[in-house]
Structure formats: structure tokens, C-alpha cells
Amino acid sequence: xxxxxxxxxxxxxxxxxxxxxxxxxxxxxxxxxxxxxxxxxxxxxxxxxxxxxxxxxxxxxxxxxxxxxxxxxxxxxxxxxxxxxxxxxxxxxxxxxxxxxxxxxxxxxxxxxxxxxxxxxxxxxxxxxxxxxxxxxxxxxxxxxxxxxxxxxxxxxxxxxxxxxxxxxxxxxxxxxxxxxxxxxxxxxxxxxxxxxxxxxxxxxxxxxxxxxxxxx
Amino acid sequence: xxxxxxxxxxxxxxxxxxxxxxxxxxxxxxxxxxxxxxxxxxxxxxxxxxxxxxxxxxxxxxxxxxxxxxxxxxxxxxxxxxxxxxxxxxxxxxxxxxxxxxxxxxxxxxxxxxxxxxxxxxxxxxxxxxxxxxxxxxxxxxxxxxxxxxxxxxxxxxxxxxxxxxxxxxxxxxxxxxxxxxxxxxxxxxxxxxxxx
Amino acid sequence: xxxxxxxxxxxxxxxxxxxxxxxxxxxxxxxxxxxxxxxxxxxxxxxxxxxxxxxxxxxxxxxxxxxxxxxxxxxxxxxxxxxxxxxxxxxxxxxxxxxxxxxxxxxxxxxxxxxxxxxxxxxxxxxxxxxxxxxxxxxxxxxxxxxxxxxxxxxxxxxxxxxxxxxxxxxxxxxxxxxxxxxxxxxxxxxxxxxxxxxxxxxxxxxxxxxxxxxxxxxxxxxxxxxxxxxxxxxxxxxxxxxxxxxxxxxxxxxxxxxxxxxxxxxxxxxxxxxxxxxxxxxxxxxxxxxxxxxxxxxxxxxxxxxxxxxxxxxxxxxxxxxxxxxxxxxxxxxxxxxxxxxxxxxxxxx
Numbered sequence: 001x002x003x004x005x006x007x008x009x010x011x012x013x014x015x016x017x018x019x020x021x022x023x024x025x026x027x028x029x030x031x032x033x034x035x036x037x038x039x040x041x042x043x044x045x046x047x048x049x050x051x052x053x054x055x056x057x058x059x060x061x062x063x064x065x066x067x068x069x070x071x072x073x074x075x076x077x078x079x080x081x082x083x084x085x086x087x088x089x090x091x092x093x094x095x096x097x098x099x100x101x102x103x104x105x106x107x108x109x110x111x112x113x114x115x116x117x118x119x120x121x122x123x124x125x126x127x128x129x130x131x132x133x134x135x136x137x138x139x140x141x142x143x144x145x146x147x148x149x150x151x152x153x154x155x156x157x158x159x160x161x162x163x164x165x166x167x168x169x170x171x172x173x174x175x176x177x178x179x180x181x182x183x184x185x186x187x188x189x190x191x192x193x194x195x196x197x198x199x200x201x202x203x204x205x206x207x208x209x210x211x212x213x214x215x216x217x
Numbered sequence: 218x219x220x221x222x223x224x225x226x227x228x229x230x231x232x233x234x235x236x237x238x239x240x241x242x243x244x245x246x247x248x249x250x251x252x253x254x255x256x257x258x259x260x261x262x263x264x265x266x267x268x269x270x271x272x273x274x275x276x277x278x279x280x281x282x283x284x285x286x287x288x289x290x291x292x293x294x295x296x297x298x299x300x301x302x303x304x305x306x307x308x309x310x311x312x313x314x315x316x317x318x319x320x321x322x323x324x325x326x327x328x329x330x331x332x333x334x335x336x337x338x339x340x341x342x343x344x345x346x347x348x349x350x351x352x353x354x355x356x357x358x359x360x361x362x363x364x365x366x367x368x369x370x371x372x373x374x375x376x377x378x379x380x381x382x383x384x385x386x387x388x389x390x391x392x393x394x395x396x397x398x399x400x401x402x403x404x405x406x407x408x409x410x411x412x413x414x
Numbered sequence: 415x416x417x418x419x420x421x422x423x424x425x426x427x428x429x430x431x432x433x434x435x436x437x438x439x440x441x442x443x444x445x446x447x448x449x450x451x452x453x454x455x456x457x458x459x460x461x462x463x464x465x466x467x468x469x470x471x472x473x474x475x476x477x478x479x480x481x482x483x484x485x486x487x488x489x490x491x492x493x494x495x496x497x498x499x500x501x502x503x504x505x506x507x508x509x510x511x512x513x514x515x516x517x518x519x520x521x522x523x524x525x526x527x528x529x530x531x532x533x534x535x536x537x538x539x540x541x542x543x544x545x546x547x548x549x550x551x552x553x554x555x556x557x558x559x560x561x562x563x564x565x566x567x568x569x570x571x572x573x574x575x576x577x578x579x580x581x582x583x584x585x586x587x588x589x590x591x592x593x594x595x596x597x598x599x600x601x602x603x604x605x606x607x608x609x610x611x612x613x614x615x616x617x618x619x620x621x622x623x624x625x626x627x628x629x630x631x632x633x634x635x636x637x638x639x640x641x642x643x644x645x646x647x648x649x650x651x652x653x654x655x656x657x658x659x660x661x662x663x664x665x666x667x668x669x670x671x672x673x674x675x676x677x678x679x680x681x682x683x684x685x686x687x688x689x690x691x692x693x694x695x696x697x698x699x700x701x702x703x704x705x706x707x708x709x710x711x712x713x714x715x716x717x718x719x720x721x722x723x724x725x726x727x728x729x730x731x732x733x734x735x736x737x738x739x740x741x742x743x744x745x746x747x748x749x750x751x752x753x754x755x756x757x758x759x760x761x762x763x764x765x
């Protein structure tokens with residue numbers, strides 16, 4: 001799929017969102033899917049950070065792919081990833097300090113994301129810059145989509161509100177239910193339950209409408 | 218001296234049970250779900266993990282406090298810690314293969330998995346953030362390793378019990394693993410507030 | 415019916431049926447054994463207690479029926495297991511939930527759904543659930559609606575009263591204000607014991623009357639539906655913990671060793687109900703005798719750790735749930751070695 005000369009950019013973009021959705025389909029990089037998703041705003045910014053890192057790493061690796069020695073490629077990939085993560089960390093600390101205070105640790109841990117390393121290894125190191133960028137964008141948007149869905153569900157059910165960011169430092173809190181409906185959903189235990197139920201829902205849609213087997217991991 | 222000892226003990230209990238990395242900080246989930254299908258692998262992973270965790274906690278403390286802090290390059294912590302961990306994993310891989318091939322045969326494959334685990338990176342990051350002393354970081358590393366091992370072993374025993382169970386198709390595999398983890402986390406909520414450090 | 419049943423190959427995990435008793439007969443007998451405690455609850459909390467318990471039973475049966483129909487299985491809800499779960503769940507709820515402003519009647523309904531569908535059916539139905547469904551239902555409710563779940567009615571002994579006074583539970587007073595204040599509230603120590611024993615105190619509907627629960631528990635023991643291992647090791651280890659670590663210097667608040675009052679701890683909270691009816695659940699406790707003793711000791715110690723040092727006044731529910739996590743592991747390690755099993759394991763390693 002990756003080494004063909006004519007890559008359909010649209011398919012490559014959609015691949016990361018639907019067929020190989022990092023969280024719902026590949027079940028990789030799960031930590032932030034629970035850690036930061038008890039608030040829609042945090043979920044969205046975490047997703048954006050991953051989107052940024054994934055795209056920039058793919059571009060960098062693609063640019064460097066001709067000069068990297070295959071033997072030392074993994075340490076170099078790790079170095080590139082941690083470099084971009086450090087930059088993201090600094091940008092977020094500067095521009096969205098309130099979000100960074102909550103999700104800072106998980107931003108740092110983007111380094112250990114198997115999905116980012118996997119895209120660098122499997123795709124960006126073998127393809128030219130434009131397809132690599134599109135691939136990174138697709139994977140990142142897929143991640144952003146998953147985090148948005150989970151945090152939408154958890155904040156709405158757990159607190160009855162939705163915190164929608166309207167700018168870097170502004171936000172609007174929509175209140176749907178005045179009392180806290182099912183508080184457990186914003187607690188750790190509820191996070192696992194919510195992700196489990198949403199994953200099952202995606203599987204169910206798959207089984208029901210796509211006539212494909214469930215993802216067993 | 219005795220109260221010092223109790224402090225370290227509390228730190229270990231807190232890191233392993235109360236603030237268990239899997240159940241309350243949601244870290245290491247990929248490995249947690251990946252290797253908890255069989256008891257044998259879960260036990261192997263726990264042992265390897267705890268050992269590597271302690272070594273990396275100790276080494277990162279030394280490097281951060283004795284090298285990076287004096288040089289004023291603490292902002293490079295992520296890159297340096299990742300390098301330390303990769304180095305430890307590579308070194309223990311080589312040493313184990315030479316010294317104890319039997320052990321290497323059993324635990325070697327887990328070593329390779331460890332370098333992509335986020336807990337192993339989170340432990341030095343948290344210890345640095347909390348400004349732990351050397352012994353405290355060591356205790357924190359031990360507690361986190363034990364907690365992760367405990368979580369893995371519980372999870373493996375539960376998943377073995379469910380092997381024959383009639384789990385609904387959409388929930389088979391990962392979604393069910395998430396639900397089980399959620400319920401364990403619910404039970405472990407009982408530990409909250411036990412030790413306030 | 416019996417003959418055809420014997421010919422079928424039934425694959426199930428432990429506990430395998432140990433006698434001719436059918437599942438439904440066990441369930442109904444345990445439900446009958448709970449009746450004294452239930453009647454005591456209705457006596458002290460009136461119709462509200464009865465309504466909440468009935469609501470839990472109906473919701474549990476309805477959830478199970480709905481789920482089984484949805485996945486295309488034969489909806490069997492008459493085997494008594496949904497009834498028993500609903501009964502236990504209701505007995506673990508405060509009577510104050512029967513209130514329409516603020517509206518809290520949805521709490522037992524959602525807790526029942528969580529108990530039956532998420533805790534039992536998703537795991538593959540009866541015999542496979544790892545956690546006690548009633549306790550997960552209650553823990554879910556406690557963490558989701560912490561305020562509503564901790565409003566305790568004062569026992570009123572007024573059957574139709576709908577506006578009962580609220581009061582703190584003995585364990586709540588013990589945690590917040592100490593044992594001296596607890597004795598002061600009830601007059602003297604003897605009076606406190608009598609109140610705890612009969613059930614004339616604030617608490618969940620079915621947990622208040624220690625004596626009524628004990629009657630039911632001994633009935634099950636006599637009928638050999640449960641064995642002594644879990645309840646005795648549970649209560650004994652909790653009593654030892656309470657005696658050794660339960661003492662507190664009223665002036666400084668520091669712990670004094672060997673000065674606790676085990677009687678208060680044994681008779682208050684959900685200790686009795688938990689030890690006799692929740693921890694002994696066949697499916698979620700170990701089936702090996704030694705394992706059961708370890709399970710009971712674990713429950714007792716964890717309960718007292720949470721009560722004495724934890725963030726919650728009551729620890730029975732969390733202690734049993736935590737030990738539920740360990741039950742498959744305990745069963746696994748205490749399982750009798752089958753002849754030749756070691757060899758097989760080695761053969762697997764060599765492959």
C-alpha cells in the first residue's frame with residue numbers, strides 16, 4: 001500500500017481516520033484517550049498536539065529519508081519525535097497554559113506513542129513529502145476525531161456540560177443538565193467504561209453494516 | 218530513621234496501589250492490554266518491568282540532578298530520558314544474552330516491548346517533577362513496577378477466566394478488556410485517600 | 415428434564431455445581447434468608463425502604479430481560495438470580511433515595527442496569543461475572559451520585575412516613591468525631607451495642623439489623639448453602655484489626671495499639687451483610703477452601719484499612735470488590751495439582 005508510485009492522496013488521508021483509526025481500530029496510543037478526555041477542550045487540544053507532532057515528524061523523516069543510514073534509523077526517528085514533542089510542549093506551555101497544566105505529562109509521553117513511530121517507519125521513510133504529510137494529517141485527524149468523540153461523550157454524561165474552545169485562551173461552557181448526571185464518567189473508572197462502550201459501538205456498527213469481523217486484539 | 222523508613226514504604230504503597238499507573242493515571246495501556254492475555258507472559262513482563270523501572274529511575278535521577286541540572290539543560294529531559302531508557306534496554310539485552318541465556322530466552326521479548334512503554338518514561342518525568350530524592354525515586358520506581366505487575370497479573374487471571382465466557386460479539390477482545398479495567402478501577406477507588414503524601 | 419440435562423456437555427468455570435441443587439433453588443433460598451434483614455429494614459425505614467428495594471428488583475429483572483431479548487437469547491429471568499441481585503442492591507441503598515425533589519429515583523434504576531448488564535451479562539452471564547453485581551451497582555451509584563447516596567434517614571418506626579429526619583451513620587460519626595461522641599449520641603456503650611444489634615440506627619435499608627442478618631446467615635450455614643470459611647475469616651480478621659489498630663487518643667488523635675472496640679466495627683456499617691451474603695457469593699469468591707479463608711482475611715483487613723485510614727467511612731463494599739479482582743488468581747494458585755500437570759507445563763515451555 002505504501003510503496004506504490006501513485007498514491008491516492010484522498011484514500012491515504014481517509015485511511016488514518018477510518019480504516020486505521022489509531023484508537024478505535026489499531027488500539028494503539030490509548031493512554032491519553034482516557035487520561036485527558038474528561039473535558040472536551042482538553043481532548044481537542046491533546047488531539048491537535050498529536051496531529052501536529054505526527055504531521056511534522058512525517059515531513060521531517062520524509063525529507064531526511066535519503067540520508068538516514070538504515071542501521072541507525074530507529075534512534076534517529078526517536079530523536080526527531082522527541083524533538084518535535086519538546087517543541088510542542090513549549091508551544092503549549094506558552095500559548096495554552098491552562099490546558100498544559102492539565103495534560104502536560106501526556107504531551108511529553110507522545111514520545112512513546114507507537115503509532116507515530118510506526119507511521120515514520122512504515123510510511124514516511126519510504127515516501128515523498130506530500131504523501132507523507134497527507135498520511136500524517138490523516139492519522140492525526142483520526143486521533144483528534146477519536147479523542148473528540150470520547151471527551152464529548154464523557155463530559156456530557158459525566159458533568160452535563162460541554163467546554164468548547166473558541167480560541168486559544170477563550171472557551172464557552174454549554175450547560176445541558178444542571179445537576180451532575182453520572183459523575184463516575186469523568187472519573188478514572190468511568191473513562192475505561194466509556195472507551196470500552198464506544199469501542200464496542202464502533203465494532204457493532206462494523207459487524208452490522210460493513211459485514212466485517214470485529215477487531216479482536 | 219524509623220519514620221524515614223515508613224515514608225519510603227508509604228511511597229511504594231502509594232505508587233503501587235493508590236495511584237496505580239494503570240488504574241488512576243492510565244499509562245502503559247498498550248502493553249497492559251497487549252500482554253495480559255496469558256498468565257505466563259504477564260508474570261514475565263512484571264518481573265522484567267520492575268527491574269528495568271528501578272534501574273531507569275535511579276539512572277535518570279543521577280543524570281538529571283548531577284549532569285543536566287548543573288548544565289542548565291533540563292528542558293531536554295524528554296530526549297535524555299528516552300535515550301537513557303533505550304540504552305538500559307539495549308544494555309540489559311546484551312548482558313542477559315551473555316550472562317544468562319535461559320533468562321534471556323524467557324524474558325528477552327519483553328525487554329524489546331518496554332522501550333515503547335509510556336510508564337517507563339513517566340516514572341523519571343514524575344520523579345523529576347515531584348523533586349524526589351535519590352532513594353525516593355528508587356522507591357517510586359519500585360512501587361510503580363510492582364503496581365503495574367499487580368495490574369497485569371490480576372488482569373491476566375480475569376481474562377483467563379473469561380476465555381470460555383459468552384461475551385457479546387461487539388465486546389469481544391479489547392472493548393471487554395476496557396470494561397474489566399474500568400470495574401477494577403472502580404474497586405480500587407476504595408484505596409483513594411488512604412495515604413496523602 | 416433431569417435426564418436430558420445430564421447428557422448435555424456443559425462447559426462452565428468454577429464453581430461447578432456441588433450438589434443436586436439447581437441454581438434457581440439456591441437463589442430463592444438465599445433470598446428467603448435475607449427476609450429477616452429486609453423486614454427489619456422496612457420496620458425501621460417504612461414504605462420508603464420497601465419501595466426502593468422493590469424498584470431495584472424490578473429494574474434488575476427488566477434490565478436482564480431487555481438485554482437477553484436484544485441479543486436474541488431466551489429471556490430467562492425467573493431463575494431468581496436477577497431477583498437476588500436486585501434485593502441485595504436495594505438493601506445496600508439508603509431509604510432516602512425515594513425522593514422526588516430533588517429527584518433521586520433514577521439512581522436505583524441505573525445502578526440496577528449497571529449491575530445486571532455491565533457486570534453480569536457482558537461477562538457472559540451467571541457463572542462468569544468476576545465482580546459481585548450488586549456491589550458494582552452500588553459502587554457505581556456511590557461514585558456517580560455521592561450526595562444522594564449518603565443521605566441517611568433516621569430510623570423512624572413509622573410505616574407511612576415519607577419525610578424522615580436525616581442523620582449520620584454510626585461509622586460516619588466514628589470517622590468524623592470519634593468514639594466518645596458516638597457513645598454520647600446513643601447514651602451509653604451498652605445502649606449503643608443494643609441499637610447496633612437490633613438495627614435502630616441510620617444506614618442502608620438492609621444492613622442495619624445485625625441480629626436479623628445473623629439469623630439469615632446461620633440459616634444458610636445450617637442448610638449448607640455457605641460454609642463458615644469466608645464469613646468467619648472475614649469477621650475475625652476485621653475484629654483483630656479493629657482491636658489492634660482501632661484505638662485513638664481522643665486528645666491528640668494519634669493511634670493507640672490494642673485499644674480499639676471490635677464490637678462497634680463488627681456490628682456497624684455493612685460488615686454483617688457483606689460477610690454473610692456478599693463475600694460468600696459462589697461466582698465471585700474462590701471455590702477452594704484455603705483460598706476462601708485467604709479471601710475472607712483479605713476482605714477483613716482491607717475493610718478495616720479503608721475504615722480507619724481511607725477516604726471513605728465504610729470499606730466493606732470496596733474491600734469485597736478488590737478481593738473479587740483477586741478471586742480468579744487465588745483459585746488459580748490454590749487449585750489442586752493434577753497428576754502429570756507439571757510435566758505438561760514443562761513440555762509447553764520446551765516447545
